[in-house]
Ligand SMILES: Nc1ncnc2c1ncn2[C@@H]1O[C@H](COP(=O)(O)OP(=O)(O)OP(=O)(O)O)[C@@H](O)[C@H]1O
């Protein structure tokens with residue numbers, strides 16, 4: 001591993017292999033993500049990038065390998081414990097709660113911090129109201145940060161694609177994650193929207209020290225904002241290192257130019 | 262334990278199971294083509310049987326009545342497909358199911374409004390005598406009595422099942438149906454005429470409804486209770502896995518056997534007759550707890 | 566519309582979170598409740614109480630219960646009548662066998678018991694998804710139909726299979742058994758109406774509170790996208806079971822009220838699968854995931870046959886049209902409306918209501 005000793009790994013993936021009914025999606029991949037960095041995972045379509053994120057937060061269970069997050073090692077991560085440990089996530093195909101408003105979507109991101117039980121909720125007594133207002137305050141800050149004020153009561157299903165992606169980021173952010181997994185947050189966006197989104201990502205990274213793992217196809221953006229790039233192709237890792245270093249790697253160039261294997 | 266009696270119960274159960282399989286295949290076909298469990302099928306069964314007996318009661322010749330009913334069922338199926346299922350294509354599973362529940366209610370009102378809600382008899386001319394299997398299979402050396410009617414009904418149902426299975430395994434239509442059930446859009450993209458498949462499927466279901474409705478009607482009379490056929494078919498196709506014809510066959514046999522065995526052996530033990538309904542569903546539930554998408558259902562890993 | 570949100574600023578999140586953010590709406594709600602309590606109680610006829618108001622409220626509560634499972638949490642349930650049956654029998658046996666039992670407590674406890682049963686039959690939802698889940702609640706339905714018949718203890722060994730409820734003494738309020746006030750209160754349709762109204766209002770308020778809280782958001786999250794819900798830390802299993810519990814709690818209370826406040830006797834035959842479907846229709850017609858819709862649906866599906874009967878009596882004279890015709894007609898109409906709504910307005914009457922409100926809001930300046 002090319003891990004510089006001065007950086008502490010927040011996530012260590014060791015020998016991960018994942019297959020679906022015999023079809024290999026990920027083959028023996030290991031890499032580290034360092035605390036506080038922006039790490040981009042790149043690779044052609046079907047390379048196994050999304051599957052990798054799914055393995056990290058327990059949506060898919062790999063057949064082999066271990067995942068360590070924050071010093072704790074797992075062979076089987078569970079989505080719930082990933083959330084509890086502070087791994088946030090957005091999805092390639094927007095996975096918002098389509099029947100709820102922007103506000104409720106982002107509020108739901110704070111569910112782990114809410115302690116009131118359903119009796120308190122039903123009667124609106126005890127912690128229920130107080131908690132709701134406290135968290136509303138925090139959520140309003142996120143809404144302001146992402147510029148969603150004017151649509152906070154709008155049902156998410158009626159929003160434009162770019163805005164939905166932003167709301168999804170807001171929902172993940174609401175949980176105050178230590179690490180954010182963003183699956184193509186800028187795909188299908190206009191230039192302007194991309195710019196906004198990469199600003200948000202960088203600001204989150206800088207202001208809260210949130211580690212970011214990002215899947216992105218736009219090389220310009222990747223080179224711009226990442227501290228670290230991991231390249232996957234056909235489920236194998238073919239590059240791992242600083243952006244310019246990786247871009248000069250022959251395997252990576254071959255993969256992107258489509259040299260036959 | 263009295264093995265002869267046990268076998269008798271088991272055989273009786275399997276025979277009625279074949280009937281369930283037949284009805285369940287109707288469900289499977291529609292599920293494959295339209296992606297919905299057609300709750301209205303019980304009432305379609307009633308409508309078919311009711312139309313048939315009402316015609317014969319009006320002195321229409323048996324075969325003429327049969328042909329007219331068949332035509333009505335096919336046309337009805339096509340109308341349903343056009344007016345209800347197609348506008349709802351790509352809706353959620355829940356909306357689709359609800360639509361067939363609404364359709365069921367509509368057809369109930371229609372069937373009984375056009376004809377009547379009286380109890381009719383239907384006689385297909387099949388004898389109801391018991392037959393002694395001991396004469397037929399002396400090797401078993403067991404004294405098993407089975408009703409001739411059950412044998413005949415199971416035979417007819419079995420033949421239909423065989424025919425349908427062959428049809429949907431070996432013809433182009435069958436192949437197309439499989440493609441459609443895998444992916445509507447892809448099927449359309451490669452030029453499979455969806456509307457023709459849909460029309461065929463709904464028409465075949467109409468035929469199944471008529472045959473099953475008559476057999477069932479001869480057995481228990483043509484009346485409102487026929488609509489409960491849907492409740493027999495439901496656990497069957499859930500066990501089988503919703504989209505599988507072999508699944509429907511196996512599921513039918515399982516539910517048929519489990520129902521009859523449960524009624525004899527379990528009901529006595531927990532003190533009360535008439536457990537067959539919840540027993541069938543509990544059986545299905547147990548199977549699903551082991552295999553959540555049925556015996557022949559594909560296990561899908563949700564993509565995100 | 567004579568009033569609208571525009572120009573009314575809220576000063577705090579607490580005010581923004583109110584059940585009815587508009588002052589005018591709050592006044593209307595207060596007026597409506599006052600009207601139901603004072604005016605209706607004073608002037609409505611016996612027929613109005615026993616044949617219209619009480620059953621609509623009772624069925625509305627059942628519909629609301631089902632809506633929590635289906636509309637808010639996305640878990641298909643066809644066992645509503647079965648769960649109502651559990652509620653009704655629990656209330657009966659509690660009141661029969663515990664001599665300090667009062668009606669409100671019995672209603673609450675029968676809701677809890679039904680809720681417990683709901684959790685048991687909701688357990689498979691942790692493993693079985695989508696349409697397959699239908700087996701579980703159908704098993705509950707048929708089990709309920711069977712068990713109260715198979716074990717005569719539940720009906721206190723009444724051989725006819727039907728218990729007429731007014732032969733027992735109830736306490737509506739704690740205190741001396743069968744005081745003249747309690748008896749008079751209970752035997753009057755006003756008394757039963759007031760009990761039903763109060764329970765209904767309390768349950769509606771509780772439901773409204775739940776759906777605007779974290780519990781409600783979790784339900785809807787599980788309904789809309791359960792993987793994403795899991796990923797943001799929502800305990801999906803607990804959320805589903807809680808939805809089943811609360812849903813069947815409502816159904817159980819509705820079942821108890823159905824017997825005690827509406828029909829006045831206990832009979833397991835009425836809680837059959839058809840009634841489950843009727844409640845399901847109310848949900849669809851009224852609107853999935855809507856509290857108001859639950860009651861609109863109950864009103865429509867319940868009142869439609871009555872309306873035709875009354876209308877035809879009025880036009881053609883009493884008894885001119887036979888009941889079979891009315892039954893078939895209402896099946897055809899309700900069936901058609903369900904299909905048309907699913908195609909045109911999947912949000913049901915509740916969505917129609919809010920979209921017409923929206924139109925009124927901009928009237929006459931836009932279409
Ligand atoms: N749930 C699943 N079931 C079966 N196969 C899957 C599943 N999820 C992913 N795959 C397969 O795994 C491989 C990798 O898919 P993945 O979605 O991880 O690619 P990706 O790198 O994210 O591609 P893209 O850039 O298109 O998003 C693909 O061949 C895909 O078909």
Ligand SMILES: [Mg+2]
Nearest residue numbers: 049050051092
């Ligand atoms: Mg991907």
